Amino acid sequence: MPSTWLITGATSGFGRLVTERALAAGAHVIAVGRRRDRIAELVQLAPKGQITAVELDLTAPDAQTVITDTVRSVGRVDVLVNNAGYGLFGSIEQIDADEARAVFDTNVLANLAVLRATLPALRASRGRVLQTSSLIGQFAWPSSGLYAASKGAVELISEALAHELAPTGVKVTIIEPGTFATEFATNLRVVPPNDVYAPTVGKFLTDISELPPEAFGDPHAVADAIMTVAALEEPPLRLAVGADAVEHIRASLRSRLTELDRWESLSLAPAHQSA
Template sequence: MASTWLITGATSGFGRLVTERALATGAHVIAVGRRRDRLAELVEQAPAGQVTTVELDLTAPDAQAVLADTVRAAGGLDVLVNNAGYGLFGSVEQISAEEARAIIDTNVLANLTVLRATLPALRASQGRVLQTSSLIGQFAWPSSGLYAASKGAVELISEALAHELTPTGVKVTIIEPGTFGTEFATNLQVVLPNDVYAPTVGKFLNDFSALPPEAFGDPNAVADAIMTVSTLEEPPLRLAVGADAVENIRASLRSRLAELDRWESLSLTPARQAA
């Protein structure tokens, strides 16, 4: 029997590539996105009846009900690729309350909306949850504070969820892509730094914009990794994809361990220090 997938952000980037691969396996895909023209393209390109499109803003008040109804109509769900989101770069101080609220609404709260709508069906099928994060869900660069915070929230929510779902048979994996050549880089929102943050935020943004094309990996590698993980009997909780993701996450973890070791004595309680 063909599996059923629900993929958010299905009209571009990693979501589109995974959608195409899932369809190629014969899966029924519930493709969720906001662009009607691109959803129509998916229907045109897929075998008849293999795609159910949902044109939806995941921050809308009725999003959970719409998704839950769609999953019920499909007869269940085997794999969730919780992929929708966008990037926001700028100094922590200069990002407005409205901009901060918007990225948390989309990258975190909408992610939770999708989970609430799909987890009952995923428990019934002992299915898979694939949460798209980023290498900077593990650490932050100058300018990435709010975006990294949104992805860090997804990481910890997903870690807790994995523990909570252990008895049900549902597996959770967090995908942490590095820098890849998708529409993300061209569509992200940027708050340009003032003079105070020009040496840090400004330098980082300038250096990033000057990266050559070969610095951006082939996004097909991420889609392939997602497809592979979706079939593993014991998938990892976290999967860094791309050499830059592995290198930078490893460096961050080593730095944090070194700092923990360096300041361990200061972390001791007064009673232990007196002893």
Template sequence: MPSTWLITGATSGFGRLVADRALAADAHVIAVGRRSDRLADLADSAPHGRVTTVPLDITAPDAEEVLTDVVRAAGGRLDVLVNNAGYGLFGAVEQIDAAEARAIFDTNVLANLAVLRATLPALRAAHGRVVQISSLIGQFAWPSSGLYSASKGAVELIGEALAHELAPTGVKVTIVEPGTFATEFATSLHVVAPDDVYAPTVGKFLTDFSELPPEAFGDPDTVADAIIAVTALDEPPLRLAVGADAIENIRASLRSRLAELDRWESFPRVPVGQGT
């Protein structure tokens, strides 16, 4: 029986690449995205009837209901969810206003949760797989990435809790942490230009990033291939960093955190006879 995949953000980047690979493996793909023209292009490129297109902004109030109905109409079985939709927001924490902060959490976190609620009953029935798309900076933050990193950190911790909660059901959860890859993400992210206060930190980081050479951006096929491969494992990892920069930076961050934990584990030291 062909597997059924639901992929959010299926119209570009990692989502489109994963959809193409799932279709090549004879899966039925429920493709969710905001751009109807790109969804139509995906459907036209696939064998007849193998793509169900769902033009949808996953932050819409009825998104959960729409996706629940779509999964039910597809037979109520879902083998793989790739929870991929999201966008980038970069700028100094102080300078990102409330509306911008709310928007990124609405998309990257609350909509992610709506997709999970809509799909988990069918995934449990199939002992399926959940792939949460995070980022290398879901594990730490750079100057300018505070709000984006916070949203992806939420995705990571939701995914970790979910893995524990779903363990008895047979559903496996993997959090994919891509490094820097050549997708539309880098050209479509929203940047809040820093003022003079943050020019030495946020401004310098953004300038340095904008000047990275093309070879600094990895081939996004690597991430799509990793997603396909990890969903086929009997015992997939909880977290999967993809890209040399992701592995290097996450490892450095974890080592720094461990060193800090070791250094401060006895703080504060209260002299004998003092304190309560």
């Protein structure tokens, strides 16, 4: 029986590339996306009977119900690619409550809604969960605080989920792409820094904007990695994709270990005993 994939953010970027690969491999794809024109385009391009298109804003109040009902009508899910999200960059102080709430609604709460809607079917199929994070789900740069926090939440939710699902046979992998040439840059929200944050946030945003095209990886590499991991009997919990992701995550982990070692004596010092 052909496998069934549910892919969110299926109309652009990594989601679109994975959708195309899964269809080419003969899978049935439940493709979830917000844009009607791009959903219609996917339907036209897909082999007949291989796609179930769902036009849906995953932050809508009924999103979980819509996904649940769709999974029930299709009958199964073998692979979930929980990929929908967007970027938000700016200083912590200047990003207001509405902006912060919106990025967590999309990147974290919508992700959870999709998990709740699909996990019963994934347990039944002993399936795969692939959660799209980012290299900055492991650390933060100036300007990335809120976005990194949302991806950090996905990382820890996914790690706990992997432990919780281990007896069921469902495998969870967190995909941590580096910097790739997708539509991410055109869809992200940037809050321009004021004078206070110009030397940090402003400089970082300027440096990123001046990167040459060759600094951005081929997004097909991420789609290929997702397809490979989905087929592994024992996939990794985390997979960094791209040389920059490996480099920066490794540097962050080494820095944290160095700091842990440096301050270990203070961490283990006995509490002060008052007379």
